[in-house]
Structures are given as structure tokens and as C-alpha cells.
Amino acid sequence: MPLSTPQLRSFVFGLALLAGPLASPAEEMAMEEMQMDAMMDSMQMDAMHGMDETSIELFDAAKAVLNSYCYECHGATKQKGDYRLDQKSTIYSPGESEELPVVPGKPDESALFKRITLDIEHDDVMPPPKKARLKEAEIKAIKDWIAAGAIWTDEDVRSGLPTTYVEIGDEATNALIDKINETRAKAEYNAWGDNSVRVDLSVTDKDKLKEAIIGLKDFGTRLAWIDCSYLELSESFYKNISQYQNLERLHLDNSNVSNEDLKALSDLPKLNYLNLYSTKINDDGIAALAACKSLNKVFLGSTKVTKAGVEKLQAANPELTIIYK
Amino acid sequence: MFKELNHLDELSRRKFIQYSAKAMLGVGLASTSNNLWGSQIIGKPTAKSVIYIYLSGGMSHIDTFDPKPGWEQQGPVQTINTNVAGIRVSEYLPSLAKRMDKMAIIRSMTSTQGAHEQGTYFMHTSYEQRGTIKHPGLGAWLNTMSGxxxxxxxxxxxxxxxxxxPGGAGFFDSKYEPLHLGDPNNGLPYIKRHQSISEIEMQERLAIAQMMDLSFHQKYPSKKVQAYSDVYDEATRLMRSEDLQAFDLNKEPQSVRARYGDTKFGKGCLLARRLVEHGVRFVEVTHGGWDTHNDNHELVSNLSNPLDQSVSALLDDLHLRGLLEETLVVIGTEFGRSPKINVNSGRDHHPKVFSCVLAGGGIKGGQVYGASDESGHSVAESPVTVPDFNATIAYSLGLPTDKVVYSPSGRPFQVAHKGQALTGLF
Incomplete structure (x- = not known):
């Protein structure tokens, strides 16, 4: 480890100023985690070696042989001579006789292989003389497996066989997303295959809202979903909303949207979800929604909209689902 | 190899492994960016957030969502109609019965784990508990995968x-560990600066700490070290956040609080709604005490009252606010309870079949998936394993269930351990 304790201590002490009683366990943890880190990283290399089809086939063949001949005495229940051959953590380590059961790549140095190939008269022969002998093909399976590196692929490693995975997005859009995310607005791909984007403006840092709205413009028709809940937006923002011609969902709940602002929405040909919960909208405002032909869901709870207003809108647009009470 | 690796300094060893990973597997390891794949989600996400109602102890399925009126040991509980023709639930859930059109009941859940700890672990992570690794829960998966x-x-x-x-950050960065709130009434404790310290003093202290850490950071620019200062940054940002009011239940009108009920669980549900409204993506609310080995029916009846009332209020509220479409409400538990009533009038652990519920988040309401047999003992049709259930949640969030993610130890994991999402529910 390239870390010395005094250095670590000074770092942790900095934290200690604030954290007080936490410092000591934190120090231990930091040490422990760094050691783990190093160990894990090298274990990672092991795992990576084990992930091709051939080594899995070899392992399966060898494991089947071990299973039928060895595990009665060198498995989970008994470990004669302190050798256990049914798990990765022990298959490479010596037991009482201080021989290595399996030396990756070297069958001739592996006690396992040596013993199964000994003459039946030999003291060290395995399996013991009274038990069944391995067949030629089975001995070969063990040999091939060891020779190819004796890779032990447990269940978890197997599931890691590479699967196909298509990443969405393109460079230009990525750059726009990164840029607007600097304002802490949350932009991400909608990921339904068309590289369209949704942006949550409501979580933007308050002093960067203007910047975020400027950044939003660059998305243009890429934008399918905007969340403006809880925001105080300018009149011109609403007026210019039709520049996002592919907008499908718009959250204006708890925002300052006014009756007048809703008129611009009819210029959005794909808008299907509109949330106006807890706004100052009233019947006059929603009358304008009758012109939004693509709309199929609108939320009007906690507004000044009356039952009469809802009925009128419903009559004008029978397909529309109005969530009102 | 092992020793040589340790002799390299941190950065170059990491780079070496990264390069080898790229070369051998064609993948990069966790990047330095905030989340693992930017926002690389797959499929059409139907939900943005999750409110996971966890009934710890093991909810008796046949006394709640999967009643068996014909079964001799059903005990003293009647079944009632719901607002969806043909679907009946127990009389303990009168309000939820009126909202059946918003829910999908899965009656063929089956788990391999019959003890609380293991069962809870399995439900939360989709993996069986092991000594060698800690698996992440869905909340951590969601936050690492899509931010x-x-x-x-x-x-x-x-x-x-x-x-x-179980089901915290697992092998992911500790910043994905869920923030735990013991009592919803108290909101987020210790978040205010201490009165004896002024803002300026606090700034100064933070600056001193940063200064002291600086040389260490420069010398050891490792992720683990960075994580410590990240925690401080996030905490101070949170202290100043305007969104802290999300934690304050007093901001809700009395009428709303009354609908959720004056119970810890009810307040938890209300808080969950406030948090989701403010952009928190994964909230789990625990409702404990379902381990009804004794006096099963009386206990289940008592436990069902707040469940019925608060979840109903939650569904109504989310619906009215236009949030139910993008918020998946999950009712989960580690296992069901035995159809046989034991000598203490209780029911014992029964992982063989049990029920869970999904609502909102793109789920088509008013449906029942799968079935248990006539006594509620085994799965009769369409078994749903715990990984399948979690894959369904992941699917609604648009998370790639086939994406293999490597733990720091290099072992591959998937968000729902190869579970198959029940896409027919959407």
C-alpha cells in the first residue's frame, strides 16, 4: 500500500473537525477500503480471464468429473487430507500433504492430475483403489482444463458473458445535456429509441434558471418532455414554447402559468400530457385547450376551474381525460 | 501478479485495469462521471420515481390481497367486491378495494427464502444473501443508472x-446509500447549522478542512478518498437547499394529513409523496409488524387499517396531481403466510406463494396477475419470482435489465439478476 498512516491521519483529521466522533472508525474504514480496493482490483483480473465460452466448456467438463469421483471425500461435507475441490477458494491451495491440487496451466505439477494418472498399485493414487477409476476421456477433461489455465467460473461470473447493449444518444445531444446539467437542471434521454430528451427545469439552481432556459432552446425539436413545476417563468417563455414542436409532456403544476399563456399550447402538435395542478388557471384559460387536438390527459386539480368549465372542455374534446377531483 | 499490482501507484494500476477491461471485454469500468452511463436507460420508461411500501415481517396474502373464501382455514375474515368486476379482496382493505382500478395484484409471487433477513435481502436486491458481497437495492441501481x-x-x-x-448502496459508491429517516414527524434531523455557529464560522471551518485535505487529495486522487469530500459537499448543499421544506409535514393542510391518518406509516406515505414531488426518485416506506405467528387475524386486521387508509390517500393524491403516471407505487413483502392456522391462531412463514401489488407508473390498473391454488399454498399459474418482480420495477423505470455491471471485485451483476419483466402489466 502506498499509504502511510500519518498521512491518512492528517486527512482524516480534517474531517474530524466537523465529524468529531466519526473520525476513528472512518480512519479504519479508509484503510480497510483501500486495501480492499487493491485486492479487489487484482481479483478483477481473475474474473476477466474467466469469461469466454471455451473456458466455461472446459470447466463444465472437468467439474462434472470432479463431481462424480471426488466430492464424496473432498467436498462440502468431508475434506480428507484437508483438500476441498468443490470451490474456487480452496481448489488452488495445498492441504496436509502440502501439494498444490491444481496449478493453472501445468497439469504435471498439479497433484490432482498426477494422482488420477498414477498406477493403481501406487500409495498416492486417487480415487482410492476400492473406488471406481476415471475413464480416459475423463482424465483428459481434467488435463485440458488445467492446461488451459484451470479457470473456475462460478455462477456469477457466467452471467457476465457479454450481452449486446446499444447505447443511445449522439455527440451533439450529449454536449447539450452536459451543458444544461451544469445548471443542475436534469436532462436525460427519453430512451424510447428516438434520442428525444426530457428536461426537468424545476430542480435547477434558482440563480441559474435563466441560463438553463437559454440552454433549453438548443434542444429544439429534440425535446419531448419539460417539467416546469414550481417555477416562476416569464411570459416570453410561454409564448415561445411552440419552438419545441415535438413536445409531448408538459408539467406546469404549481407554476405561475396564466390563462393567457395556455393559448400558445395549441401550436404544439404532439402535446398529450398537460399538468396544471395548483395553478391560477380558470375556466377562461382551459377553453383554449379545446384547440389542442393531440392532448389526451390534463390535470386541473386545485385550480379555479369549475365543473361547468370542465364539462365544456369535455364536450369540445370528448376523448380527453380530465383529472379534476 | 497480485504483488506487482500493489507496487504500482493507485492511478496507474487503475488505468491499467481500465485499459485491460476495454481491451478484453470491450467495456469501460465505472467512469468518473456522476452516474455509470450518463443517462443510458433503455426501453420506454413509464415511471420516473418509485414509492416502495415495504411490509416487513411477511404479509398474510390470504387475509389481504388473495382471499380464499372456500378454504377451511381462511379464518374469521370475509371477502368483499372491489370496483373492478370479478376481483375480490379481504374485508380488511375496504378503501383499497375502491381503488382496485388503479392497482395490479400479483398473486403468484414465489420466493426461495423463508427467513426474514434472507427474504428481505432477496426482495430488495434480487440476489441471495452471501458473505462475500453486498448487493445494491433498487434505489441504488436507479440512482447509479439514470441519475x-x-x-x-x-x-x-x-x-x-x-x-x-438490506438493499442499500451495496457495492456501489456509498453516496447511493439511502438516507434513513427513522420518524417521518421529525423530518430530516440535524440539518440545521448549530445556533452557536454562524454561517461565516461554518464556511471557515469547511475551508480549513478543505485546506488540510488538499495535499492528501492531490497525492491520492482515488474515488474512495473523493467520496469523503463528496459527502460533505452534498451535506452542505442540502443544508442550504430550498427543497428542505419537502421534509416538513407541517406544510400540508390538516385535511390532507387527516386523510393519510395520524400514524407513523401514514405520515411516512405523506412524506414520500412530498419527496417524490420534489424530485426524489426512490422512497421506501416501511410498515412493520406483519410477522403474525400469533393471533394472525386480529393483527392483520389492525395492520391493514393504516395500510388501507394511507395507501388509498397516497394513490388519490398522486392521481390528482398528475404524478401517478410517473410514480410507481409498490407494495412488497418478503413472503406470505401459511394457509394453515397454527396452535397460536397464527400463521407461519410461507415463501412458496404470496402477493405483491403494483400501481401507477404505467401499470394498467384493475388486473390480477397469476394465481395461487385453492388454499393459497402453491402457485397455480404464472409463477413470478422475486427477480421477475424487481425486473418489472426496473422495466417501468427504463433500466436495462440485461446490462451487466461489474462490482469492484469484478463480478458481474444485473439490476434484477436475470429476472424477466412482466411486460403484460403495462
Whole structure:
């Protein structure tokens, strides 16, 4: 480890100023985690070696042989001579006789292989003389497996066989997303295959809202979903909303949207979800929604909209689902 | 190899492994960016957030969502109609019965784990508990895979239950660990600066700490070290956040609080709604005590009251606010309870078949998936394993269930351990 304790201590002490009683366990943890880190990283290399089809086939063949001949005495229940051959953590380590059961790549140095190939008269022969002998093909399976590196692929490693995975997005859009995310607005791909984007403006840092709205413009028709809940937006923002011609969902709940602002929405040909919960909208405002032909869901709870207003809108647009009470 | 690796300094060893990973597997390891794949989600996400109602102890399925009126040991509980023709539930759930059109009941859940700890672990992580690794819960998967939404609030919050319940950050960075709130009434404790310290003093202290850490950071620019200062940054940002009011239940009108009920669980549900509204992506609310080995029916009846009332209020509220479409409400538990009533009038652990519920988040309401047999003992049709269930949640969030993610130890994991999402529910 390239870390010395005094250095670590000074770092942790900095934290200690604030954290007080936490410092000591934190120090231990930091040490422990760094050691783990190093160990894990090298274990990672092991795992990576084990992930091709051939080594899995070899392992399966060898494991089947071990299973039928060895595990009665060198498995989970008994470990004669302190050798256990049914798990990765022990298959490479010596037991009482201080021989290595399996030396990756070297069958001739592996006690396992040596013993199964000994003459039946030999003291060290395995399996013991009274038990069944391995067949030629089975001995070969063990040999091939060891020779190819004796890779032990447990269940978890197997599931890691590479699967196909298509990443969405393109460079230009990525750059726009990164840029607007600097304002802490949350932009991400909608990921339904068309590289369209949704942006949550409501979580933007308050002093960067203007910047975020400027950044939003660059998305243009890429934008399918905007969340403006809880925001105080300018009149011109609403007026210019039709520049996002592919907008499908718009959250204006708890925002300052006014009756007048809703008129611009009819210029959005794909808008299907509109949330106006807890706004100052009233019947006059929603009358304008009758012109939004693509709309199929609108939320009007906690507004000044009356039952009469809802009925009128419903009559004008029978397909529309109005969530009102 | 092992020793040589340790002799390299941190950075170059990491780079070496990264390059080898790229070369051998064609993949990069966790990048330095905030989340693992930017926002690389797959499929059409139907939900943005999750409110996971966890009934710890093991909810008796046949006394709640999967009643068996014909079964001799059903005990003293009647079944009632719901607002969806043909679907009946137990009389303990009168309000939820009126909202059946918003829910999908899965009656063929089956688990391999019959003990609380293991069962809870399995439900939360989709993996069986092991000594060698800690698996992440769904909240951590969601936040690593598609990022948190609110910039200052934590993305993963747990209300009630125990602080070290399974299904936390697992092998992911500790910043994905759920923030645990013991009592919803208290909101987020210790978040205010101490009165004896002024803002300026606090700034100064932070600056001193930063100064002291600086040389260490430069010398050891490792992720683990960075994580410590990240925690401080996030905490101070949270202290100043305007969104802190999300934690304050007093901001809700009395009428709303009354609908959720004056119970810890009810307040937890209300808080969960407030948090989701403010962009928190994963909130788990624990409702404990379902381990009804004794006096099963009386206990289940008592436990069902707050469940019925608060979840109904939650569904109504989310619906009215236009949030139910993008918020998946999950009712989960580690296993069901035995159809046979034991000598203490109780029911014992029964992982063979049990029920869970999904609502909102793109789920088509008013349906029942799968079935148990006539006594509620075994799965009769369409078994749903725990990984399948979690894959369904992941699917609704648009998370790639086939994406293999490597733990720091290099072992591959998937968000729902190869579970198959029940896409027919959407």
C-alpha cells in the first residue's frame, strides 16, 4: 500500500473537525477500503480471464468429473487430507500433504492430475483403489482444463458473458445535456429509441434558471418532455414554447402559468400530457385547450376551474381525460 | 501478479485495469462521471420515481390481497367486491378495494427464502444473501443508472424500518446509500447549522478542512478518498437547499394529513409523496409488524387499517396531481403466510406463494396477475419470482435489465439478476 498512516491521519483529521466522533472508525474504514480496493482490483483480473465460452466448456467438463469421483471425500461435507475441490477458494491451495491440487496451466505439477494418472498399485493414487477409476476421456477433461489455465467460473461470473447493449444518444445531444446539467437542471434521454430528451427545469439552481432556459432552446425539436413545476417563468417563455414542436409532456403544476399563456399550447402538435395542478388557471384559460387536438390527459386539480368549465372542455374534446377531483 | 499490482501507484494500476477491461471485454469500468452511463436507460420508461411500501415481517396474502373464501382455514375474515368486476379482496382493505382500478395484484409471487433477513435481502436486491458481497437495492441501481433528479435532495430515501436494512448502496459508491429517516414527524434531523455557529464560522471551518485535505487529495486522487469530500459537499448543499421544506409535514393542510391518518406509516406515505414531488426518485416506506405467528387475524386486521387508509390517500393524491403516471407505487413483502392456522391462531412463514401489488407508473390498473391454488399454498399459474418482480420495477423505470455491471471485485451483476419483466402489466 502506498499509504502511510500519518498521512491518512492528517486527512482524516480534517474531517474530524466537523465529524468529531466519526473520525476513528472512518480512519479504519479508509484503510480497510483501500486495501480492499487493491485486492479487489487484482481479483478483477481473475474474473476477466474467466469469461469466454471455451473456458466455461472446459470447466463444465472437468467439474462434472470432479463431481462424480471426488466430492464424496473432498467436498462440502468431508475434506480428507484437508483438500476441498468443490470451490474456487480452496481448489488452488495445498492441504496436509502440502501439494498444490491444481496449478493453472501445468497439469504435471498439479497433484490432482498426477494422482488420477498414477498406477493403481501406487500409495498416492486417487480415487482410492476400492473406488471406481476415471475413464480416459475423463482424465483428459481434467488435463485440458488445467492446461488451459484451470479457470473456475462460478455462477456469477457466467452471467457476465457479454450481452449486446446499444447505447443511445449522439455527440451533439450529449454536449447539450452536459451543458444544461451544469445548471443542475436534469436532462436525460427519453430512451424510447428516438434520442428525444426530457428536461426537468424545476430542480435547477434558482440563480441559474435563466441560463438553463437559454440552454433549453438548443434542444429544439429534440425535446419531448419539460417539467416546469414550481417555477416562476416569464411570459416570453410561454409564448415561445411552440419552438419545441415535438413536445409531448408538459408539467406546469404549481407554476405561475396564466390563462393567457395556455393559448400558445395549441401550436404544439404532439402535446398529450398537460399538468396544471395548483395553478391560477380558470375556466377562461382551459377553453383554449379545446384547440389542442393531440392532448389526451390534463390535470386541473386545485385550480379555479369549475365543473361547468370542465364539462365544456369535455364536450369540445370528448376523448380527453380530465383529472379534476 | 497480485504483488506487482500493489507496487504500482493507485492511478496507474487503475488505468491499467481500465485499459485491460476495454481491451478484453470491450467495456469501460465505472467512469468518473456522476452516474455509470450518463443517462443510458433503455426501453420506454413509464415511471420516473418509485414509492416502495415495504411490509416487513411477511404479509398474510390470504387475509389481504388473495382471499380464499372456500378454504377451511381462511379464518374469521370475509371477502368483499372491489370496483373492478370479478376481483375480490379481504374485508380488511375496504378503501383499497375502491381503488382496485388503479392497482395490479400479483398473486403468484414465489420466493426461495423463508427467513426474514434472507427474504428481505432477496426482495430488495434480487440476489441471495452471501458473505462475500453486498448487493445494491433498487434505489441504488436507479440512482447509479439514470441519475438523481433533484440536485440537492438525496435520490434514495428510506422512511421507517431499520437503518441497516438490506438493499442499500451495496457495492456501489456509498453516496447511493439511502438516507434513513427513522420518524417521518421529525423530518430530516440535524440539518440545521448549530445556533452557536454562524454561517461565516461554518464556511471557515469547511475551508480549513478543505485546506488540510488538499495535499492528501492531490497525492491520492482515488474515488474512495473523493467520496469523503463528496459527502460533505452534498451535506452542505442540502443544508442550504430550498427543497428542505419537502421534509416538513407541517406544510400540508390538516385535511390532507387527516386523510393519510395520524400514524407513523401514514405520515411516512405523506412524506414520500412530498419527496417524490420534489424530485426524489426512490422512497421506501416501511410498515412493520406483519410477522403474525400469533393471533394472525386480529393483527392483520389492525395492520391493514393504516395500510388501507394511507395507501388509498397516497394513490388519490398522486392521481390528482398528475404524478401517478410517473410514480410507481409498490407494495412488497418478503413472503406470505401459511394457509394453515397454527396452535397460536397464527400463521407461519410461507415463501412458496404470496402477493405483491403494483400501481401507477404505467401499470394498467384493475388486473390480477397469476394465481395461487385453492388454499393459497402453491402457485397455480404464472409463477413470478422475486427477480421477475424487481425486473418489472426496473422495466417501468427504463433500466436495462440485461446490462451487466461489474462490482469492484469484478463480478458481474444485473439490476434484477436475470429476472424477466412482466411486460403484460403495462
Amino acid at each position: 438523481k433528479t433533484n440536485s440537492t435532495l438525496p435520490g434514495n430515501i428510506r422512511i421507517g424500518g431499520s437503518n441497516n436494512a
